[in-house]
Amino acid sequence: MNLPFMETGVILIVDDNPNNLEVLSEALIDTGWEILIAVNGEGAIAQAEYACPNIILLDVMMPGIDGFATCKRLKSNPKTCDIPIIFMTALSETVDKVKGLNLGAVDYITKPFEQEEVLARVKTHLKIYNLSQQLQTQNQQLKQEISERLAVELQLQKLTQELEQRVQERTFQLQQAQINLVQQEKMSALGELVAGIAHEINNPVNFILGNLNHASEYTQNFIDLLYLYQQYYPEPEVEIAQKIDEIDLDFLIQDFPQIISSMHKGTKRLAQMIHSLRHFSRRDDAAAKPTDIHEGIENTLLILQYRLKANPERPAIEVIREYESLPLVECFPGPINQVFMNLLANAIDAIEEGMGIAHWGLEQGFCQPITPKIWIRTSLKAQSSTVTIQIADNGIGMTEEVKQRLSEPMFTTKPVGKGTGLGLSITRQIIEEKHDGAIWFVSEAGEGTQFWIEIPLIRKESQPHS
Ligand SMILES: Nc1ncnc2c1ncn2[C@@H]1O[C@H](COP(=O)(O)OP(=O)(O)OP(=O)(O)O)[C@@H](O)[C@H]1O
Ligand SMILES: [Mg+2]
Known part of the structure; x- marks a missing residue:
């Protein structure tokens, strides 16, 4: 059988x-x-x-x-x-x-x-046993397959995660590179334009300034000569007497030197402004150099002067300087000026936005008039060999949402055409990456904002190796 x-x-x-x-x-x-x-x-x-x-x-x-x-x-x-x-x-x-x-x-x-029965039962049980053995083997194989698949799936998950992380990193790097590129292009185009204009204006302004010195001297000579005439010819001809009356000679003699003097002052200011513009758009920035931080801030303020003045919507913005005596800081002056420009422009924007609300509050009668202010404080931390520059404003401040989204590149609360949302990203990059410094802020909606930047006095690369 x-x-x-x-x-x-x-x-x-x-x-x-x-x-x-x-x-x-x-x-x-x-x-x-x-x-x-x-x-x-x-x-x-x-x-x-x-x-x-x-x-x-x-x-x-x-x-x-x-x-x-x-x-x-x-x-x-x-x-x-x-x-x-x-x-x-x-x-x-x-x-x-x-x-x-x-x-x-x-x-x-x-x-x-019963022979037949014995055979039948043994056969059946052997069959069952055999099938259950097969089932067990299949089960084992299945388990093995499942665990192998699970391992593959886990591996796949890990790979996907790694891939996602890499994509994120690359996207971030790309964004940073784009920001840099936009900024470099913007700054070099702007810098070139500013430097070009400043250069063109510089010559005629110096020319006027130089001539005004002569003009003032000649004017004085003419006046002295007139006095001499008056002394020796106290009774002039009728026609001359009439002309003296007509032109109001006494007033003219008194006013003319003053006109020349104010022209002189104005032109000197122009020359100063040109100097600031040329300094601000310095293109000699391939290497870091000992830089006067206060000069950078002052140049920036001079350029922003037109925005600090009073206008129909608000009084002038008061700038309160609390400068400590600082040594020269080894940094890239152009980019550092750019940082001051970004932070100060943001402060002015925040003040103007805040004034808009305060204006409405004043009209409604539940708001005290406030003087718009920007504080600029500098200090030297000898212990850590760093300088700290604080720029604070009593503008509109930031809501929690704005604060949270601030690290996103291109984030802005300003209308299209006014803000690109790049200012702070660029500022952060200049401070953290270009200068190994730090930047942080505190802000409260309706209260104002304070930014701090800290940069080392001497750059790492130029420090002697120990
Ligand atoms: N001093 C501040 N007070 C209140 N909010 C601020 C201040 N500085 C920055 N912010 C907020 O942070 C946002 C981003 O600022 P950032 O300088 O990066 O861009 P922006 O000023 O909007 O545009 P851009 O600087 O490119 O012209 C601003 O839109 C504003 O909402
Ligand atoms: Mg800005």
């Missing part, structure tokens, strides 16, 4: 009765299976462990340890616990059948044996 589901196999028959052993062996011999025999429990346990049979037919009543005790021990041994056990009991022993099944047996066959 063939067992198509399992070509070869081992079957262990355990019985102390030689008759039974013979009958069973006969019943199973044609299957082509290897048949092992044990005549007591101990022998069965030893053989099961050694030969690993595919099924065990186990008698209940045996001398020494009986079938139940043998079954218990087989089930508690990891090597033999999975081998299906079929009990062999007498027909009437119902209690034994239940006990055997409770101990983990898969079935029972009753004595006297």
Whole structure:
């Protein structure tokens, strides 16, 4: 007889009765299976462990340890616990059948044996055992596959995260590079324009200034000469007397030098302004150089003068300077001036926005008039070899939302055409990256804003190596 589901196999028959052993062996011999025999429990346990049979037919009543005790021990041994056990009991022993099944047996066959039945039951259980083994193997494979897939998925997740992070980093770098580019282009174009205009104006202004010195001297000479005439010819001709009256000579003599003097003052201021413009747009910035920070601030303020003056919407902005004596700071003067320009322009914008609201509040009668102010404080921290520049305003201040979004490049609360939202990003870059400095601020909506910048007196690259 063939067992198509399992070509070869081992079957262990355990019985102390030689008759039974013979009958069973006969019943199973044609299957082509290897048949092992044990005549007591101990022998069965030893053989099961050694030969690993595919099924065990186990008698209940045996001398020494009986079938139940043998079954218990087989089930508690990891090597033999999975081998299906079929009990062999007498027909009437119902209690034994239940006990055997409770101990983990898969079935029972009753004595006297029916050959057909024995074969059928053994076949069925072998099939079940075989299928369950296959299932277990498949299960194992499935588990293995799942864990492999999970590992791949985890790897994939990790890679995706890394990729996302890289994209973010690259995007940030790109944004920074774009900002730099825009800024460089803007500044070089503006710088060139300003420097060009300043240069063109400089010559005629110097020319006027120089000539005004002569004009003032000549005027004085003319006046002296007139006085001499008056002294020697106190009674002039009628026509001359009439002309003196007509032109109000006394007033003219008094006013003319004053006109020349104010022209002189105005032109000197113009020359100063040109000097500031040329300094502000310095293009000789390839290397850091010892720089007077206060001069930079003053130049910037001079350029912003037109915005600080009073206008129909508000009084003049008062600039309060609290300068400590500072040494020259090794920095890039052009970019540093740009920082002052950005922070001061922001302060003026904030004040104007604040004044708009205050104006409305005044009209409504619940607001005190305030004087718009900008404080500029400088200090030297000898201990850390840094200088600190504080620029504060009593403008509109920043809401929590504005403060949180401030690190976003291109963030602005100003209308299109007025603000690009680049000022602070550029400022941060100039301070942190170009100068190894720090920048921070405190702001309260409706109260004003204070910015601090801190830069080292000497740049790292130029410090001697220790
Ligand atoms: N002193 C300040 N007081 C109140 N808000 C400020 C002040 N400085 C900056 N801000 C806020 O931060 C935003 C971003 O400033 P940033 O200088 O970067 O750009 P901007 O001034 O809007 O435009 P840009 O400087 O390019 O002309 C401003 O729009 C404003 O809302
Ligand atoms: Mg700005």
